[in-house]
Amino acid sequence: MTRIASVSLRRVLDSRGNPTVEADVLTESGGFGRAAAPxxxxTGEYEAIELPPREAIAAARQHAVPRLVDEIHAGNQRDVDAALRGADGTNDFSEIGANSAVAISMAAAKAGADVLGAPLFQHLGGTFRDANRSFPVPLGNVVGGGEHAKEATHIQEFLAAPVGAPSVSEAVFANAAVHATVGDLLDERGVPAAKGDEGAWAPPIDDAEAFEVVEEATDRVADEIGFDVQFGLDVAAAELWDADAGVYRYGDVERTPDEQIDYIADLVDEYDLAYVEDPLDEDAYDGFADLTDRVGDRTLVCGDDLFVTNVERLERGINVGAANSILIKPNQIGTLSDAFDAVELAHRNGLDAVVSHRSGETEDTTIAHLAVATDAPFIKTGTVGGERTAKLNELIRIAEEAV
Ligand SMILES: O=C(O)[C@@H](CO)OP(=O)(O)O
Ligand SMILES: [Mg+2]
Incomplete structure (x- = not known):
C-alpha cells in the first residue's frame, strides 16, 4: 500500500533566504508527504555533509530516487533510510547530501503516515506511545548572538524554559511573553535590538547584561502567569574555542578550559539554569564529563556539536560520562532512522534526548512530531517568526489531538 510511486525534489527558500532541498514523496495508493531540509x-565539525542544493538534488535524482521508486514502502522507514544510505555509499552523506537525504527521509515518513491515516507523531512513536505522558517543553530563544547575529552576545542562545507550564500551549505563550518582555526591557535600557537568525533579540550588550535582562524577563512573566519559567543556554562553545591558544574567547575575555567549566558551573547555580547546551568545545569529552559531574544532578548538560546526533560519538560520550542529554537534529545525521537510533541509545543509557530546529528553517513541522514521538523533555524551536511558530503551533495542535 505504501510503495513509493514518485519522489520529486526542488529548491525552496529557507528562513535566511538561502535555497534548500524540498522533497515530495507519493505512494501508489495516493499517500503524500512533503518535507524540507533545514x-x-x-554547524558541528562532525555533522553529515550538506551539499549545495542543486548538487544534492542532481545526485539524489541519479542515485537515490531509482532505489526508492517502485522498490521501497514509505511506511517502512528503516527500508527507506537504508536505501538512502545504500544510494549514498559514504558515512557522511557526502555523495547525495544530507540535505537531500533528510528531506526524502522525512517526506517518506509523512507519506507513510498519510496512507495509514495516522498523525505523524503516532506513526513515528508507535501504537504503544502513552497518550498521557507529558509533552515536550519548548525552549524559546529570546536573546541570541554568536554565529546567529554579529555584534550581539557571545553566548549563542538564551532560552526561556517554562518548566512549570501545565500545557504545551501555555508554555508556548509564556515564551512569547518572555520574548516581548525582553524587548520592553531592552527598550527601557535604550538598547536598540534587531533580531537574529532564529528570531531572538540580538542586542549589542555583553553576556552579563543579557543574563540580567533574561532573568528579569523570566521572573516577571512567571509572576504574571503563575508558573515557573526558568532559562537555559546554548553556549555553542566550539565557536568560542581558540584551539591554538587553548582558550575560550569572549571578545577580550579569555577563559582556559578549567575556567570555562567553573564559569558555567557558577552560572548554573547563580541563575538556576534548566539547560546548558555545548558549554565546551566539540572535542572536549573530558571537560564535558567534569562539568556533568559537577552540575548534572540539577541541570541538563546537552551535547549538540559534541554528538551531532551520531551514535558513535554518543557512545564515546556515554563511556566517559560526558553530558546527560543529547540534542537531536535529523539533518546532522541524514535520516530519521539514524536520529531514532541516537534517541534509543541515549534512553537506554539514561540520557535525555532533546529535539531541535536549525538556525535556517522552513515551515516544515516534522520536528514537532519527532519530539512528541520520542517523548523529548524539551524541544528547541525558537519563539517567534513564521518558520519557528510553524512548529510551536503544530505542537499545540498535536497536544489537542493526542488526548
Ligand atoms: O547550535 C544550534 O543548536 C543550532 C540551532 O539553534 O544552530 P545552528 O542550526 O546554526 O547549528
Ligand atoms: Mg547548539
Missing part, C-alpha cells in the same frame, strides 16, 4: 550556521 540548515545550520554554527
Amino acid at each position: 540548515s545550520g550556521a554554527s
Whole structure:
C-alpha cells in the first residue's frame, strides 16, 4: 500500500533566504508527504555533509530516487533510510547530501503516515506511545548572538524554559511573553535590538547584561502567569574555542578550559539554569564529563556539536560520562532512522534526548512530531517568526489531538 510511486525534489527558500532541498514523496495508493531540509550556521565539525542544493538534488535524482521508486514502502522507514544510505555509499552523506537525504527521509515518513491515516507523531512513536505522558517543553530563544547575529552576545542562545507550564500551549505563550518582555526591557535600557537568525533579540550588550535582562524577563512573566519559567543556554562553545591558544574567547575575555567549566558551573547555580547546551568545545569529552559531574544532578548538560546526533560519538560520550542529554537534529545525521537510533541509545543509557530546529528553517513541522514521538523533555524551536511558530503551533495542535 505504501510503495513509493514518485519522489520529486526542488529548491525552496529557507528562513535566511538561502535555497534548500524540498522533497515530495507519493505512494501508489495516493499517500503524500512533503518535507524540507533545514540548515545550520554554527554547524558541528562532525555533522553529515550538506551539499549545495542543486548538487544534492542532481545526485539524489541519479542515485537515490531509482532505489526508492517502485522498490521501497514509505511506511517502512528503516527500508527507506537504508536505501538512502545504500544510494549514498559514504558515512557522511557526502555523495547525495544530507540535505537531500533528510528531506526524502522525512517526506517518506509523512507519506507513510498519510496512507495509514495516522498523525505523524503516532506513526513515528508507535501504537504503544502513552497518550498521557507529558509533552515536550519548548525552549524559546529570546536573546541570541554568536554565529546567529554579529555584534550581539557571545553566548549563542538564551532560552526561556517554562518548566512549570501545565500545557504545551501555555508554555508556548509564556515564551512569547518572555520574548516581548525582553524587548520592553531592552527598550527601557535604550538598547536598540534587531533580531537574529532564529528570531531572538540580538542586542549589542555583553553576556552579563543579557543574563540580567533574561532573568528579569523570566521572573516577571512567571509572576504574571503563575508558573515557573526558568532559562537555559546554548553556549555553542566550539565557536568560542581558540584551539591554538587553548582558550575560550569572549571578545577580550579569555577563559582556559578549567575556567570555562567553573564559569558555567557558577552560572548554573547563580541563575538556576534548566539547560546548558555545548558549554565546551566539540572535542572536549573530558571537560564535558567534569562539568556533568559537577552540575548534572540539577541541570541538563546537552551535547549538540559534541554528538551531532551520531551514535558513535554518543557512545564515546556515554563511556566517559560526558553530558546527560543529547540534542537531536535529523539533518546532522541524514535520516530519521539514524536520529531514532541516537534517541534509543541515549534512553537506554539514561540520557535525555532533546529535539531541535536549525538556525535556517522552513515551515516544515516534522520536528514537532519527532519530539512528541520520542517523548523529548524539551524541544528547541525558537519563539517567534513564521518558520519557528510553524512548529510551536503544530505542537499545540498535536497536544489537542493526542488526548
Ligand atoms: O547550535 C544550534 O543548536 C543550532 C540551532 O539553534 O544552530 P545552528 O542550526 O546554526 O547549528
Ligand atoms: Mg547548539
